[in-house]
Amino acid sequence: MAKHETPLLDELEKGPWPSFVTDLKRQAETKPECWDILGQLELSYKDRITHWKHGGIVGVFGYGGGIVGRYSDVPAQFPGVEHFHTVRVAQPSGLYYTTENLRALMDLWEKYGSGVTNLHGSTGDMIFLGTRTENLEPLFWDLTHDLGQDLGGSGSNLRTPACCLGESRCEWSCYDTQEICNHLTQHYQDEIHRPAFPYKFKFKFSGCANDCVAAVARSDFSVVGTWKDQIQIDQAAVKAYLNGDEGYPVNGGAHKGGDWGPFDIQKEVFDLCPTQCMWMEGDELKIDDAECTRCMHCINVMPRALRPGKEKGASILMGAKAPILDGAQFSTLVIPFIEINKENDFEEVIDVIEKVWDWWMEVGKNRERVGETMQRVGLPTFLSVMEIEPLPQHVREPRSNPYVFWKEEEVPGGWDRDVKEFRKRHAA
Amino acid sequence: MALSLEELEAAIIEKATKSPKPQLYVKDFYKCDPDAKPRQIKNVANDLVKKGELMFWSSGSTTMYARPDRIKDEEGAEGIN
Numbered sequence: 467m468a469k470h471e472t473p474l475l476d477e478l479e480k481g482p483w484p485s486f487v488t489d490l491k492r493q494a495e496t497k498p499e500c501w502d503i504l505g506q507l508e509l510s511y512k513d514r515i516t517h518w519k520h521g522g523i524v525g526v527f528g529y530g531g532g533i534v535g536r537y538s539d540v541p542a543q544f545p546g547v548e549h550f551h552t553v554r555v556a557q558p559s560g561l562y563y564t565t566e567n568l569r570a571l572m573d574l575w576e577k578y579g580s581g582v583t584n585l586h587g588s589t590g591d592m593i594f595l596g597t598r599t600e601n602l603e604p605l606f607w608d609l610t611h612d613l614g615q616d617l618g619g620s621g622s623n624l625r626t627p628a629c630c631l632g633e634s635r636c637e638w639s640c641y642d643t644q645e646i647c648n649h650l651t652q653h654y655q656d657e658i659h660r661p662a663f664p665y666k667f668k669f670k671f672s673g674c675a676n677d678c679v680a681a682v683a684r685s686d687f688s689v690v691g692t693w694k695d696q697i698q699i700d701q702a703a704v705k706a707y708l709n710g711d712e713g714y715p716v717n718g719g720a721h722k723g724g725d726w727g728p729f730d731i732q733k734e735v736f737d738l739c740p741t742q743c744m745w746m747e748g749d750e751l752k753i754d755d756a757e758c759t760r761c762m763h764c765i766n767v768m769p770r771a772l773r774p775g776k777e778k779g780a781s782i783l784m785g786a787k788a789p790i791l792d793g794a795q796f797s798t799l800v801i802p803f804i805e806i807n808k809e810n811d812f813e814e815v816i817d818v819i820e821k822v823w824d825w826w827m828e829v830g831k832n833r834e835r836v837g838e839t840m841q842r843v844g845l846p847t848f849l850s851v852m853e854i855e856p857l858p859q860h861v862r863e864p865r866s867n868p869y870v871f872w873k874e875e876e877v878p879g880g881w882d883r884d885v886k887e888f889r890k891r892h893a894a
Numbered sequence: 895m896a897l898s899l900e901e902l903e904a905a906i907i908e909k910a911t912k913s914p915k916p917q918l919y920v921k922d923f924y925k926c927d928p929d930a931k932p933r934q935i936k937n938v939a940n941d942l943v944k945k946g947e948l949m950f951w952s953s954g955s956t957t958m959y960a961r962p963d964r965i966k967d968e969e970g971a972e973g974i975n
Contacts (some may be wrong), residue, residue, distance in 0.1 A: 530957050533952075824932070
């Protein structure tokens with residue numbers, strides 16, 4: 467029996483797609499507070515304004531993140547959502563769960579919360595939606611002591627690092643994404659659980675340029691697997707693709723349901739290569755690897771014929787973010803190749819992380835993502851801060867600005883200047 | 895750091911007590927000791943949270959610091975973290 471009339475929300479149940487309204491009504495059969503979610507949302511639709519109050523001091527002892535406070539501004543009308551805090555639970559690397567663990571997590575949330583979940587939030591955490599303040603400490607105790615799991619990051623913290631499933635299942639992965647993700651999660655516990663920065667900071671680790679965790683679109687610090695040497699080519703397999711052999715479906719068979727005609731390597735591979743670095747010589751495939759940007763497209767199309775090179779590592783890009791203030795932006799390539807070495811606890815990557823943090827913590831404005839700070843100071847300044855020599859890979863297009871500003875140390879012999887003397891002639 | 899740890903803690907507490915707004919960003923504490931590195935200031939501020947001198951205040955997307963006696967939570971109780 468519905469507790470509130472929800473004619474506007476009911477419209478959302480009429481389409482062919484799954485409806486969260488139907489899900490919440492079903493959930494309300496055992497968790498009556500879910501009626502109040504629907505009731506409050508219906509009111510928001512009518513009033514055209516949110517009725518959630520955002521933030522506050524809720525949390526668990528010693529942590530400055532992991533819980534996001536939510537309160538209703540109409541609690542008398544909807545007492546079930548008077549408190550409706552969000553709990554972020556750190557996801558395991560690669561999002562692998564045992565069924566036993568999932569059941570235990572769901573039982574925990576049935577016991578202490580609304581039972582409503584979101585797997586997974588955009589940072590990658592499991593999101594548990596809706597609990598009261600007095601349930602937070604008991605939930606945290608059970609989560610950490612009984613399940614051995616932890617809260618994720620929120621606020622101006624390092625957010626829960628995320629990775630693709632990497633070498634555990636994917637032959638294209640150029641490094642062990644789960645290993646570095648787990649290592650840095652342990653290494654930066656303080657930064658994850660307590661505020662450290664001008665604003666949020668996200669790591670994401672993708673094993674290759676297919677970027678299955680969308681590191682380039684969504685993380686301040688994107689580590690994307692790549693290789694230094696040549697793409698490995700199996701010329702016999704190339705011929706098999708060209709002949710349309712049954713065991714060699716294009717794109718690994720991903721599109722074989724449609725009638726696409728015979729495989730056309732010119733149209734489907736060469737013409738789509740961003741640097742046009744591939745061609746056929748007779749029946750042999752040639753690649754000018756010096757021009758290749760390691761985009762993975764050709765490897766995706768002919769996975770049995772082409773493989774990443776043998777000298778593997780990662781590119782580091784920085785500064786992606788979602789469109790809250792300035793609009794969305796992808797991360798910018800900063801380091802084209804870096805070794806990912808678990809033998810020295812990923813020292814090279816940690817050095818880069820801490821260099822950018824030290825700079826951003828000092829120069830970044832409050833609520834400014836590192837990508838916005840980079841944009842504000844400009845890439846040349848940022849590269850100089852990072853002590854990185856500019857490379858062709860940093861350049862998006864030829865310059866259109868005719869002015870070149872040299873630093874004194876960049877000009878042989880330098881120069882002498884007397885600013886006071888200059889200002890006598892040119893007032894500031 | 896130009897200040898001793900005790901002096902820095904006292905400066906941070908004073909800043910949090912006297913600032914016009916009760917919630918402060920970690921960056922607002924940097925001026926308490928301009929010679930200290932931002933990570934040192936952050937660590938001292940987080941230690942003050944453990945000691946109960948400061949508390950975290952979260953908007954969800956940003957976490958700020960405040961003196962517990964200057965903040966009331968949404969439930970009307972004084973802020974004790």
